[in-house]
Amino acid sequence: MNQLIHQFKAEFFKALAHPARLAILEQLRTGEKSVGELQAGLNADQSTVSQHLARLRASDLVQVRKEGTTAYYSIRDPAIFELMDVAKKIFNNQLVDRQALLRQLRNESRSRAA
Amino acid sequence: MNQLIHQFKAEFFKALAHPARLAILEQLRTGEKSVGELQAGLNADQSTVSQHLARLRASDLVQVRKEGTTAYYSIRDPAIFELMDVAKKIFNNQLVDRQALLRQLRNESRSRAA
DNA sequence: TTATTATATATAAATATTCAAATATAAGGA
DNA sequence: TCCTTATATTTGAATATTTATATATAATAA
Numbered sequence: 001m002n003q004l005i006h007q008f009k010a011e012f013f014k015a016l017a018h019p020a021r022l023a024i025l026e027q028l029r030t031g032e033k034s035v036g037e038l039q040a041g042l043n044a045d046q047s048t049v050s051q052h053l054a055r056l057r058a059s060d061l062v063q064v065r066k067e068g069t070t071a072y073y074s075i076r077d078p079a080i081f082e083l084m085d086v087a088k089k090i091f092n093n094q095l096v097d098r099q100a101l102l103r104q105l106r107n108e109s110r111s112r113a114a
Numbered sequence: 115m116n117q118l119i120h121q122f123k124a125e126f127f128k129a130l131a132h133p134a135r136l137a138i139l140e141q142l143r144t145g146e147k148s149v150g151e152l153q154a155g156l157n158a159d160q161s162t163v164s165q166h167l168a169r170l171r172a173s174d175l176v177q178v179r180k181e182g183t184t185a186y187y188s189i190r191d192p193a194i195f196e197l198m199d200v201a202k203k204i205f206n207n208q209l210v211d212r213q214a215l216l217r218q219l220r221n222e223s224r225s226r227a228a
Numbered sequence: 229t230t231a232t233t234a235t236a237t238a239t240a241a242a243t244a245t246t247c248a249a250a251t252a253t254a255a256g257g258a
Numbered sequence: 259t260c261c262t263t264a265t266a267t268t269t270g271a272a273t274a275t276t277t278a279t280a281t282a283t284a285a286t287a288a
Contacts, residue, residue, distance in 0.1 A: 003157075006133035006140070009201060013136075017127040018246085019120035026120070035265060043117075048247060050266055060208050069255045069264045079204045086197045087123060093191050094174050132276085149235060162277060164236055183234045183285045 015059035020044055020052050022084075024073075028062065029081060032074035129173035134158055134166050136198075138187075142176065143195060146188035 016022060020042060027033055027041050039049045053073060056062045061080060065072045075081070130136060134156060141147055141155050153163045167187060170176045175194060179186045189195070 003133065003137070006136045009136055009205065010131050010133045012201060012205060013127050013131040014245090017124050017131045019117060019124045020246095022120045022123055022127075023117070036263095045248070046265075047249080047267080051247080054266075060211075066254095066265095069253095069262095071265060077204055077207050079200060079207065083197065083200045083204065086193060086200055087126060090191055090193045090197065091123060091126060093193065097174075128275090134276095159278070160235075161237080161279080165277080168236075180235095180285095183232095185235060 012059055015055055015061055016083075018052065018055075020048070021056060024049075024052060024056065025061070025075070025080060025084065028073060028075045032065065032072045034070050034072050036070070038073065126173060129169055129175055130197075132166065132169075134162070135170055138163075138166060138170065139175070139189070139194060139198065142187065142189045146179070146186045148184050148186050150184075152187065 016025075023042055024038055027038055035046075035049060035053065038053075039046060042049060044052075053062065056073075057064065060076055062073050063076050065074070130139075137156055138152055141152055149160075149163060149167065152167070153160060156163060158166075167176065167178075170187075171178065174190055176187050177190050179188070
């Protein structure tokens, strides 16, 4: 696979690699939201939210619709949710593995104690 | 969704957000590879590859098996390929959209010229 | 033991990202 | 026109990431 392609793909993943941006995308699951609404669910200040939205726009992950002075953001390609769901699955598998490991470590120390 | 969860998920995406690391994961599609083999396909120097592998290990994306002085890396959860495939799909959709836009712009300028 | 091979880690400089403060823009109302 | 509301952009400081160089470690061979 081409190095340039990996460069572009890395940019794409970078766009997802921030908690605030993930929270924004998560909020957009239920449909379009204004910047104000997004900000309310985010505990970050106005310019920070706007900057993260700019980043998501730059990677074509979201689109804007303006109505008066209000900007409504929505997801460009719903496949992004598919991606986030697969990520969640991987994530959960990891948690399960870790729990199994912890359980095993606990049992080993119990055996040694006995 | 919890802020802490988004923090963890962002870490996960950060692990993917580098061209060299994507190239490594791509190489591991066909099975385990030694550090040397990975390096050969990567055009980066030894310590750089090793550092990227450390990052992938830290995020539990890969696992190591040592045999003598050689370290063989492999994918921890094949679901990662599912993720990369969905990413590819989104990526291709974006390219299609852009091409359509370009085509449209070309047609418009042709109409104006006529 | 010394040398070699394969890999890992520490360090530091270069670069990129994030955030908040200040400022800009644009629409609508008084 | 001036004010307000909603959003965007610029800037600079703080922080994080990346890379190469140098060094460390561990297995094996000579």
